[in-house]
Amino acid sequence: MSVDAKLPFLPFALPEIGEEEIAEVVDALRSGWVTTGPKTKRFEADFSAFLAGEGGDPAQFHSIAVNSATAGLHLALEALGIGPGDEVITTTHTFTASAEVARYLGADVKLVDIDPATLCICPAAIEAAITPRTKAIVPVHYAGLACDMPAILAIARRHGLKVVEDAAHALPTTCGGRLVGTLDSDVTVFSFYANKTITTGEGGMLVTRDAAIAARAKVMRLHGINRDAFDRFTAKVPSWYYEIVAPGFKYNLTDIAAALGLHQLQRARAFQDKRTALAAAYGQALAGLPLTLPPQPAAGELHAWHLYVVQLGDDAPIGRDAFIEALFAEGIGCSVHYIPLHQHPYWRERYGLKAEDFPASQRAFERMVSLPLYTRMTEADVQRVAAAVRRALGKA
Numbered sequence: 001m002s003v004d005a006k007l008p009f010l011p012f013a014l015p016e017i018g019e020e021e022i023a024e025v026v027d028a029l030r031s032g033w034v035t036t037g038p039k040t041k042r043f044e045a046d047f048s049a050f051l052a053g054e055g056g057d058p059a060q061f062h063s064i065a066v067n068s069a070t071a072g073l074h075l076a077l078e079a080l081g082i083g084p085g086d087e088v089i090t091t092t093h094t095f096t097a098s099a100e101v102a103r104y105l106g107a108d109v110k111l112v113d114i115d116p117a118t119l120c121i122c123p124a125a126i127e128a129a130i131t132p133r134t135k136a137i138v139p140v141h142y143a144g145l146a147c148d149m150p151a152i153l154a155i156a157r158r159h160g161l162k163v164v165e166d167a168a169h170a171l172p173t174t175c176g177g178r179l180v181g182t183l184d185s186d187v188t189v190f191s192f193y194a195n196k197t198i199t200t201g202e203g204g205m206l207v208t209r210d211a212a213i214a215a216r217a218k219v220m221r222l223h224g225i226n227r228d229a230f231d232r233f234t235a236k237v238p239s240w241y242y243e244i245v246a247p248g249f250k251y252n253l254t255d256i257a258a259a260l261g262l263h264q265l266q267r268a269r270a271f272q273d274k275r276t277a278l279a280a281a282y283g284q285a286l287a288g289l290p291l292t293l294p295p296q297p298a299a300g301e302l303h304a305w306h307l308y309v310v311q312l313g314d315d316a317p318i319g320r321d322a323f324i325e326a327l328f329a330e331g332i333g334c335s336v337h338y339i340p341l342h343q344h345p346y347w348r349e350r351y352g353l354k355a356e357d358f359p360a361s362q363r364a365f366e367r368m369v370s371l372p373l374y375t376r377m378t379e380a381d382v383q384r385v386a387a388a389v390r391r392a393l394g395k396a
Contacts, residue, residue, distance in 0.1 A: 008250065010384065012333035013195035015164060016271070016375045024259035033257075036222075039255040043262050050265055051181045059205055060167055062214030062366050065120040065258060066221060067202035067224055068079050069168045069191035070097040071251035073138070074104055076164045076187035079216040082107050082135055089129050090138040090166070091121035092340040092353075096289035098140050099167045099341055110134070111341055111353065116360040119309070122152035130155075141170035141180060142273075143337070144197070144304030145297060149175045149181070149183050150368040162186045168204075169306040171197050174271055181207045192257075195374070197271055197304050198264035200257040224248030248275070274375045275305035281379045282308055282371065289393055292367075302376050307337055309392040310389075311367040320367055326392035327369075332385055335370045 028039055044065050048058035082088060089099045092111040099109045112125035116395045118143045126137055135157055139147040149165075167173070168191035170180040181188045187210075192203040200300045208214050219226060222253050224246035283293055286360035290313035297303040312320055320336075340361045342353040355362045371385055 006332055007330045007384070010333060010372055010377075010381055012335050012372050013374050014369070014376050015194055015199045016267075017199075018263065020263040020266075021260045023261055025256055028255045028259045029113040031163045034066075034256050035254050036252040036258075037255045039262060040253050040258040043253075043258040043265070044205075046262060046265055047207070048070070051179055051207065053179070060209055062209070062211065064206040064208075064217050064221065065253035065261075066204045066206055066251045067257075068097075068202055068251075069189050069193070070101060071221075071249065072189035073097060073164065073166060074101040074249070075217040075220055075251060076189060076208075076213070077101055077105055077107070077136060078220055079213045080136060080162045080164070080186060082143050082162075085133060085239040086135040087131060087133040088136045088138060089126055089134060091140050091361070092342045092347075092358045093119060093121075093142070093338060093364070094166065094341065095142045095168075095338055096341060096344065096347075097140055097168075099347070102136075102138075107135070108133070109347075109351070109359070111347065111351070111382040113358045113360045114142075114364070115148070116364065118145060118147075119364060120145060120147040121152075121318070122360070123148050123155060124185060125157075126152065127155050130159055130161070134159070136164060137276040138164050138166055140166040140168075140175055142310055143294060143307035144169050144173055145295060146170065146173050146175035146180055146301070148250075149180075149185070154271065155182055164189065167191075167197065168193075170301055171302050172268055173304045174302040179302075184209060187213060191265070192261060197275070197306050198261065200261040200264065201251065203253050203257045203261065219246055221251045223247060223250060238357040272302065272304060275373060276303065278373055278377055278379070278382055279303075279308055280304045280374075282373075282386065285383060286389060289390065289395055290307050290314075290317060290322050291389075291393075305373060306375040308371045309337060309368050310371060311364060312369070313367075318392060320350075322368060324369055324390050325391050327385075327388055330391070333372060336365070336368060338365070340365050365369075 044063040047063040048061040052058040086107040089101040110129045163185040165188040171182045190205045192200040292311040341347040
């Protein structure tokens with residue numbers, strides 16, 4: 001059945017940008033300070049306060065704004081001393097950024113399988129992959145659902161390993177009643193890419209309680225300069241002198257981007273409520289179809305619902321690729337999260353990986369589709385998607 005010409009294309013994702021964000025960006029432009037400056041500092045402080053919660057102490061968290069979550073992950077591993085000869089364990093079921101940052105530093109990557117129920121990294125697989133060279137674990141919170149962090153942190157303690165959480169999908173997500181970003185990991189890194197639960201267009205946030213990690217990340221964020229460029233350029237007395245103390249990177253977030261983040265962060269809870277409602281509407285509308293629906297969070301936990309990922313059942317009358325084509329034919333965008341790293345030439349060839357080494361990830365990949373889920377959607381949009389899904393599955 002072809003799409004009704006009266007219905008506009010329903011994209012896979014769209015950001016929700018309000019008048020407050022627009023006004024803040026205009027204010028940044030008019031201020032003359034468009035790179036890292038006062039708005040970025042406010043955004044970092046607000047992020048620490050968000051994690052601390054009402055009545056909590058924001059000072060316990062060092063929040064460092066960066067131009068991408070990839071940059072944050074790279075800075076985190078560098079600050080932890082990861083380098084040539086080391087190994088970093090992460091999941092095959094992720095975007096390449098989770099793994100490639102270890103290669104930037106000359107370290108090797110050990111990819112492991114997922115828990116088929118949660119699609120998050122499998123703790124038992126982590127422990128089985130540890131060698132004398134292993135130095136760090138990068139668990140990836142998938143689609144907005146937290147990994148089994150108590151198990152992962154226990155493994156890390158037993159083996160003396162560092163933990164850097166890839167929380168690109170996980171704002172706000174809880175684990176054991178605590179927000180991701182406040183757990184006992186060494187570092188947590190969030191993403192504010194255009195399709196994430198809050199956005200700065202491009203951007204991310206590195207969070208740590210460790211002052212030494214924070215200090216190193218701040219220096220390496222901007223070319224290894226030993227002082228804040230904002231302080232130098234706003235000083236009322238000559239303040240031009242600085243020193244390069246390390247071969248750093250260019251990973252700072254601009255004030256234009258931070259201006260978006262200031263107001264997006266204020267709306268994070270409301271956005272999560274809307275995403276939860278849309279996910280619940282999907283659950284009702286898709287019940288009874290030959291699909292595996294996304295896992296639900298444990299009672300009392302928050303799921304960020306960054307993605308709504310379904311898997312075609314063995315009894316589905318259509319394959320995954322044909323299913324996607326059928327949805328696009330009806331004007332509905334969708335995607336696949338992810339093509340596992342073991343499927344990509346670089347990772348496959350460097351480490352001699354085979355699909356059968358990752359049965360849970362491979363099986364999920366062959367069946368999974370991410371349906372549209374974003375706060376500008378309505379429940380009528382959800383019903384439209386569900387109707388197209390039913391037609392594609394011959395259940396109209």
